[in-house]
Amino acid sequence: MVRKIVLLLTVSGSLLFGQTYIIPDLQRDDFTGSALKSWWSNVKAPSSSTNHTLQVLNGYLEAVLKDPLNGGPGGRLQADYNGMENIGIATAYNTNLYSKHLQMTAVMRVKTLNDLNPGTRGWGFWRAEGLPVTINQATWFFEQMAVPDSSWAAAETYWRAQTLKGISTDYRKESDLTASNQIWHVYKVKRYSGTSSEAYYEHYIDGVLVQRIVPADFPDGNILNEDYSFHAWNDNLVYHHTTTASGQDTIEVFYNGWLGASAFVIDFIEITKNGYDPGYMVTPVDASDFLRLRAYESEMDQGISDGLWKSYSFETQVGNTFVIVTAKAENYDTYDGDDNLKIVVDATDYGYDTVNSWNGDVDDGLPKTLVFTPALSAGSHTLEVHSQNTPVLYDVNVLNALEGALVLDQTLNETAPAGSQNNLWKEFTFNCDAGPIAIYVSASADEEPGWDYINANIDSSDDDELRIELDNTDFGWGGDYGFEGNGLFGDVKTVLIKDTVAGGTHTLKLYANETPTVYRVLVFAENGDYSLPVALSTFEAARTNAGVLLRWTTESEVDNHGFNIYRAESADSLLPGDETFVKINETIITGQGSRSTKHSYEFIDNDQTNQTWLWYRLESVSLDGKTTVHKTVALAPRETPALQAFRLWQNFPNPFNPMTAIRFAIPQEMFVTVEIFNVHGQKIRTLWEGQLTDGEHRFYWDGRNDQSEQQSSGVYIYRIKTPRRMQSGKMTLLR
Numbered sequence: 060m061v062r063k064i065v066l067l068l069t070v071s072g073s074l075l076f077g078q079t080y081i082i083p084d085l086q087r088d089d090f091t092g093s094a095l096k097s098w099w100s101n102v103k104a105p106s107s108s109t110n111h112t113l114q115v116l117n118g119y120l121e122a123v124l125k126d127p128l129n130g131g132p133g134g135r136l137q138a139d140y141n142g143m144e145n146i147g148i149a150t151a152y153n154t155n156l157y158s159k160h161l162q163m164t165a166v167m168r169v170k171t172l173n174d175l176n177p178g179t180r181g182w183g184f185w186r187a188e189g190l191p192v193t194i195n196q197a198t199w200f201f202e203q204m205a206v207p208d209s210s211w212a213a214a215e216t217y218w219r220a221q222t223l224k225g226i227s228t229d230y231r232k233e234s235d236l237t238a239s240n241q242i243w244h245v246y247k248v249k250r251y252s253g254t255s256s257e258a259y260y261e262h263y264i265d266g267v268l269v270q271r272i273v274p275a276d277f278p279d280g281n282i283l284n285e286d287y288s289f290h291a292w293n294d295n296l297v298y299h300h301t302t303t304a305s306g307q308d309t310i311e312v313f314y315n316g317w318l319g320a321s322a323f324v325i326d327f328i329e330i331t332k333n334g335y336d337p338g339y340m341v342t343p344v345d346a347s348d349f350l351r352l353r354a355y356e357s358e359m360d361q362g363i364s365d366g367l368w369k370s371y372s373f374e375t376q377v378g379n380t381f382v383i384v385t386a387k388a389e390n391y392d393t394y395d396g397d398d399n400l401k402i403v404v405d406a407t408d409y410g411y412d413t414v415n416s417w418n419g420d421v422d423d424g425l426p427k428t429l430v431f432t433p434a435l436s437a438g439s440h441t442l443e444v445h446s447q448n449t450p451v452l453y454d455v456n457v458l459n460a461l462e463g464a465l466v467l468d469q470t471l472n473e474t475a476p477a478g479s480q481n482n483l484w485k486e487f488t489f490n491c492d493a494g495p496i497a498i499y500v501s502a503s504a505d506e507e508p509g510w511d512y513i514n515a516n517i518d519s520s521d522d523d524e525l526r527i528e529l530d531n532t533d534f535g536w537g538g539d540y541g542f543e544g545n546g547l548f549g550d551v552k553t554v555l556i557k558d559t560v561a562g563g564t565h566t567l568k569l570y571a572n573e574t575p576t577v578y579r580v581l582v583f584a585e586n587g588d589y590s591l592p593v594a595l596s597t598f599e600a601a602r603t604n605a606g607v608l609l610r611w612t613t614e615s616e617v618d619n620h621g622f623n624i625y626r627a628e629s630a631d632s633l634l635p636g637d638e639t640f641v642k643i644n645e646t647i648i649t650g651q652g653s654r655s656t657k658h659s660y661e662f663i664d665n666d667q668t669n670q671t672w673l674w675y676r677l678e679s680v681s682l683d684g685k686t687t688v689h690k691t692v693a694l695a696p697r698e699t700p701a702l703q704a705f706r707l708w709q710n711f712p713n714p715f716n717p718m719t720a721i722r723f724a725i726p727q728e729m730f731v732t733v734e735i736f737n738v739h740g741q742k743i744r745t746l747w748e749g750q751l752t753d754g755e756h757r758f759y760w761d762g763r764n765d766q767s768e769q770q771s772s773g774v775y776i777y778r779i780k781t782p783r784r785m786q787s788g789k790m791t792l793l794r
Contacts, residue, residue, distance in 0.1 A: 080156045080512040084335035087359070087550055089327045089389065089451065090120045091424045096548065097510045099148045102292065104140075111146040118389030118398075118424050120325040122146050124178070124293035128316030133177070133206070135313055136296065138190050142314035147292030151511045153187050155286040162251040162333045165289055168326035168362055168449060170243045170394065175204040177315035179298070180323060182291035183248045186283075192310045195230075196285045197223045198250045198260045202240060205297050206315060215299055220262035222272040222283075226300070227308040229278050234262070234270040243326070243395060245361040252282040265363045289330060293321040324394050326449055327359060343374070349495060349585045351375055352442070352457040353555060360400075362449040369444035371455060375435050377772070377794045378461035379717055381583060382431040382442065385453040385501045385553050388419035399447040402455075404433040405440050414634060417450055425472065426453070426551045428501045428579035430465065434716035436772075436793045454553045458497060460585040461794075466491045467567065467582035470637065475525075475571035485569040485577070488685070491584035493562035499581040500527060501553045504544035505574065519545050524572035529558060530565055542575055551578075592617040593650070593679040596657075596767040598690040599759075600675050602697060602752040604728060606665030609675055610747075613658050614767050618682040619650035624662055625676040634691070640676050647680060669697035669754075695722075697754035707779055707786045710760075714791040717762055721746070723779050723786075724755040733758050736776040743770065762792050769794075 088096055093115050095101055101113050110125040127144040134142055150156060157163050167182055183199025201221050205212040217235060224230040238244055247263040255274045260283065262270040274282050299311040341353035352373040360368055388398035397419030399411045409415040409431065417427055444452060467489040475484045504523035511517075522544030527534045534540035540554050569577060598611040609624060625640035643664055651658050667673055673694040679687045708722040721733065731751045735744040743764040760777070762770050772794040778787040 079514040080154075081514050081517060082156065082161070082332055082512065083546075083548065084332050085337060086330040086548065087327070088329075089359070089387075089424075090115050090118060090325065091389070091549075095148065097506070097508075098151050098512065098548075100151050100153055102145060102147045102149050102153070102290075104143055104145050108144065111144065113146055113148070117392050118326070118419070119391050119394065120148070121322065122148075122291070122293055122325075123320055123322040124295065125320045126318050127178070127295040128314070130318040131316040133295075133313055133315040135311065136190070143294065143296055144314070145292055145294035145296070147290065147294075149187075149290045149292075150288035153288060154512070155187055155288050156512050157184070157287050157289075159252045159282070159284055159286050162249070162253070163330065164247065164249045164334070165328065165330045166245065166247045166361065167291070167328045168243060168245045169240070169291075170324050171202075171240045172322040172324065173241070173320060175202055176295075176317045176319050176321050177204050177206045177297055178293065178295040178321060179203045180293045180321060182246065182325075183289070184250050184287045185290050186285040186287045187290075190312065192226065192312070194285055195223050195226050195310070196283050196287065197221060198248050198262070198283070199290070200236070200246050200248070200262065203297060205299075206313070209299075211299055215297065220270040222260045222262075222270065224277055224283055226310060228300070232270070232272045232276060236264070236269065238264050243362065245363055250283070250287075252284070255280060255282055258282045266361070289328075291323075291325060291328070293323065324391075326362070326391065326395070329359065346376070349458050349460040349463060349583070350456070350497065350555075350557065351459045352455065354455045355553070356452045356454060357550070357552075359451045360446045360449050365447045366445055367443055368446040369452065369455070371442045372439060373442065373457050374439055375437055375457070375459040376461065377437045378459055379463040380433055380435045380457065380459045381463065381465060382433060383428065383454075383456040383458070383499060383581065384431070384444075385426060385428040385551065385578070386417045387424065387426040387451040387453070387551065388417040388422045389424040389450075390419040396448060398450040400450040400452065401445050402431065403443040403445065404431065405435070407433055411445075411447070419448070419450070426501065426503065426578050428470075428499075428553075428581075430468070430581070432717070434712060434714060434793060435459075436714075451551070453501070453551050456499070456555060458583050462492075462587035463583060463585055464587040465581055466584045466588040467580065469580045471577045471579065474574050474576045475523075477574055479571040479573055482571045483568055484571040485580075487567045487580065488564055489567065489582050489588070490564050491560065491562065491582070491588050492586035493560065494584065494586040495557065495559050496585065497583040498527065498529060498556040498558065498567065499553065499579075499583070500569075501551060501578040502542050503549055503551045503576050503578075504542045504547045505549045506544045506547075510545065510548075517545065519543075521573055523575040525575040525577065526570045527554065527556065528568040528570065529556075530560075532558070536572070544573070544575070592681050592685075593619050593687065593689070594767065595677070595679075595689045596763065596765070597746070598677050598692055599747055600673070600692045600694050601747060601749070601756055602669070602694060602754065603663075603750050604752055606663045607667050607673060607675070607694060608749070609662045609664065610749075611660050611677060613651070613654075613660075615656070616651045616654045616658070618653055620680045620682045620684075621647040621650040622660065623647060623678045623680065623686075624664070625678065626664065626667070627674040627676075628668070628671045629674065630671060634693075635674060640674070650679065652682070671696055692759060693757065695755050695757060697752065705781065705784055705786070707788060709788060710777060710790045714793045715762075716793045718759055719790060720757050720759050721777050721779075722755065722757045725751060725753055725781060727753045729781050729783070731756075732778075732780040734778050734780070735760055736778065737770075738774050738776070743775075762794075
């Protein structure tokens with residue numbers, strides 16, 4: 060079935076025969092931002108119409124055809140196209156640039172918003188042509204409403220999957236559809252001509268095959284032999300299959316006027332070439348490899364069903380484990396529920412709608428990298444990704460080592476300044492022991508302004524680009540470790556670079572061309588970081604009548620100018636964002652310069668509330684002004700009225716690695732000692748010794764003794780001692 064011939068009027072006359080085109084392996088449009096990608100043409104007729112609207116909104120595209128001809132009379136469409144009105148998108152220039160020999164797949168999630176008025180709407184691949192219709196080749200989903208009072212209305216009103224190879228009935232393969240298009244569905248069209256023995260044309264709805272056509276289904280046994288393009292549209296045209304006076308098959312086209320709207324919304328469109336799949340999997344080289352899993356997916360959940368989406372298995376050794384996941388979630392205003400994504404590691408469910416998840420209502424389409432530190436024993440484990448609607452999962456990574464640590468962690472969500480050219484945009488330093496490391500960067504880069512498919516117009520001189528440099532090693536603009544806008548088209552890419560470095564201080568630099576966006580930068584060190592200027596062994600907080608008493612102990616200090624303390628508040632026990640932490644000390648808390656022996660510090664925060672969760676973060680400042688963020692501790696709100704009895708809860712999590720919380724409550728202010736013992740009764744750590752106010756308190760143990768030495772796996776005793784009573788509990792540390 061043919062449609063909206065006026066689109067041809069948007070084609071530039073400068074497009075000559077012999078022009079060459081660039082067809083990306085993946086064209087993904089999740090309709091973020093507010094503008095169409097330049098690989099689309101905004102197809103509106105008449106172009107001056109203010110009735111019809113095409114908008115990129117909150118993670119979706121909305122196309123509305125309203126009041127064509129202002130409700131005036133229709134008629135037979137002539138070669139001047141007067142009377143035709145439409146709105147939608149098409150391949151740039153409406154050019155038939157997809158070769159008939161390519162294997163092309165289009166996947167789109169679409170919902171129409173009303174019953175169709177006289178006209179057509181649909182989405183898929185079409186060989187654009189004008190009047191008179193002679194070729195009529197398409198593989199698409201097509202709905203038509205004929206004018207009810209026409210004698211052929213019943214035969215020409217339908218909702219079908221169509222594979223068309225001509226005008227006559229024998230070359231029109233049509234399958235009636237029962238799925239309502241006013242409900243969200245995922246539509247897929249696969250088109251491959253190849254040779255007659257290989258070619259096929261397939262239509263799917265929500266993963267279910269609804270039509271498959273092969274050349275043998277046509278009388279001539281041949282393939283669809285025309286190049287084509289992609290289209291999604293609403294229009295006021297109706298197509299009537301009939302015969303001429305001489306008995307030849309023909310198509311008459313009628314335009315229609317009515318008052319009302321024909322509208323649809325599109326969540327996403329993905330067009331791939333020759334079966335392209337951006338995903339790959341990296342597994343450990345051997346048992347000593349700290350990279351236990353890297354699953355690069357760059358995949359959009361198609362929203363067919365909610366729940367378990369991906370599942371992975373991996374092995375860990377004794378040590379610290381870091382799970383790094385990058386994903387994106389959007390919301391769709393009133394048209395649908397928001398995207399959601401969560402992970403489950405073994406039995407630990409991090410939940411939807413938490414700070415440890417991707418929540419479309421909160422994230423609003425901003426890609427996000429999260430780091431999880433599950434306490435895992437050595438052995439086999441599972442990681443599941445659960446989803447709702449259509450989030451995008453970019454990658455899943457598991458890093459594990461005995462002394463493994465994140466020695467650099469920067470959440471940026473920043474875009475480089477416009478006009479950057481090989482600009483040293485970001486520079487970070489980190490310290491680590493000698494050995495293997497991993498650099499992880501999540502970022503996106505846009506294509507050059509006005510990018511189109513025409514090869515001669517693409518020079519890559521002003522697309523966004525990002526490159527990474529570690530010390531004197533340049534990983535380049537392109538390839539596996541660089542970011543090139545003319546290949547990413549605004550989508551997210553993650554890079555994980557494994558390297559081996561000497562012990563000490565290192566410099567990581569990010570260079571920008573134009574305006575790439577970086578979301579998060581991480582460096583994992585297999586052997587940890589023992590070269591920080593301040594070796595912190597404890598940082599604790601407790602409520603007293605004078606305020607919150609903060610205590611910390613350093614094992615050693617090198618060129619340490621002093622400390623700053625930052626505070627944040629929250630209504631619940633979820634860690635607030637970095638931007639909410641505010642410095643509370645007016646002047647720097649003087650450090651010890653360079654000192655190789657233990658030293659203790661105290662600070663009282665007397666400007667605080669008892670009604671919210673309080674979070675404190677310690678930062679050290681070196682003599683040359685460099686800052687290092689150390690631990691964060693939390694205080695629960697004071698319970699009111701005061702408890703009438705002493706209470707000790709089971710530590711959580713248990714078993715644990717690397718840290719657990721010890722929670723207890725006291726009925727009034729008193730002197731309290733919080734201690735850790737091994738099973739032989741030997742005291743290995745004092746977490747607190749001093750006055751505490753009435754109410755609930757929490758102290759955290761990181762599995763180290765008073766000398767900051769890591770303790771081995773096993774059962775340990777935590778004991779709370781007051782002048783009136785003493786109570787203890789058991790906990791298990793798993794390395």
